[in-house]
Amino acid sequence: MMRWILLFIALALPAQAEVVVAGLSQNRVSINANFDGSEILIFGAVKREEPIPSEGGPLQVIITVAGPSVPITVRRKEKKYGIWINTDAVEVDEAPSFYSVATSGPFAEVISDIEDLRHRVSIPRAIRSVGAPMSVADAGSFTEALIRIRVKNDLYQVNENAVELDQDTLFDTSVALPANLTEGDYTTRIFLTRDGKVIDRYETVIFVKKVGLERFLFNLAHERPLIYGLLSLAIAIAAGWTASAVFRYLRS
């Protein structure tokens, strides 16, 4: 419904010649006990009232998926008194738990630096780091390290040329959500660009939620912690006793 209203508003505005219309293969990801990652297909089309503009560069598409943002502390080890210990720490105010960028061409060609800054598209721009303590001179290397570690764990992905653009009209890409996903609303954005300038954008949300046993245990642990703790102990004691009884039975 919301999507149609947005589309209507977009169509009512006369200035835009090209408008993005998009959909997802699923807008809900359920984490159950055997959740092993998920792949989401994002597809759409470019809606036009007029023929494809002849001047200007080719049409490009950028698709981003961002997990919930949380503050993160990045620590650095240094050799002191002969051993490696954590010395400096920088607080990154907001870093998405997951971030994926897919483009239809090389990143430098699809979006200009200014537009990247405005829409916060690339990974370094999607992370917000306000200030580092005065004692740390090279705060930049801390955010770089954050990105490096997350890229290694597939939590941050840059996929250039991963968006298929067909006849400047139809596009699609798939985003692989890793197995160690956190709960929350994953914001999905689609940008249409020409000559590095954003000409239209579209935003939707993928809801990632725990279901079934996972949901039950998580809720119990947070809402009835004492019962949860006692339950854990009861299970432990029962398991210990069962094993002991079974082994005694086997021996006799």
Next chain:
Amino acid sequence: MQIYLPIAEVSVNAFLLLGLGGIVGVLSGMFGVGGGFLMTPLLFFIGIPPAVAVATEANQIVASSFSGVLAHLRRKTVDLKMGTVLLVGGLFGAAIGVQVFAMLRAMGQVDLLVKLSYVVFLGVIGGLMFFESLNAIRKTRKAGALPTRKKHNWIHALPFKMKFRTSGLYISVIPPLVVGVVVGVLAAIMGVGGGFVMVPAMIYLLGMPTKVVVGTSLFQIIFVTGFTTLMHATTNYTVDLMLALLLLIGGVIGAQIGARIGVKLKAEQLRILLAVMVLLVCGKLALDLLLQPSELYSLGTGGEH
């Protein structure tokens, strides 16, 4: 088979967890250690968040210790009286330890302190045990006679003497109480049951027979780790029941097997094996501190010190 852990929020292989639980369970039943000093670093390694690993490990130790202690109870190798005395000291020590931990946390560097205390304690205890049991083995081989370890030292001069029939001891309650307190403090700081400290302390300080030591240590560990589990579950919400379940299925089976292997081995052999294992973990942790890590940076949740 991958399984998603609801509290840890990571997906791991279920069979890997069962296997890890089993191995640590065997060690637990054999030596009377909870196995936390071994399991906690292993869980970090497979990507479980440290807070969840420490809390869940406590719960798993309850299961394997309980399973182990039942086997020992039937064998009458648990000194309940001594265990209770140690436990009183242990709970008192754990309460102090939690305060010390909070203080260190406020000062920062708690990770380093935990690692350093691991290296120091594991190194000293492992080293002492290794050489002592090596000597004992040599002596028995040469002379063919049992070494006499019941020396009368200053410990026997202390007041408040008590009879511990199962251990065959008539000593003051002060040394076991002090051992309990020290173990409790260490357990709270290092996030383990403390068996690897208590077992040698019982053998060398209190002069208890090795066979009784294992069961008694397990008896005390059940209560200390049970208390820890409840504390973590109610204050930090970091006990992962799914993770605990997988670990303890392996753990309880392992503990039964371990207890049976344990009675077949000679006391000196048992001690030397435990010493070697303690030294290996110590060496690994020491290398981590001494060698340059491949990644100098690490991520933590925001807002902590």
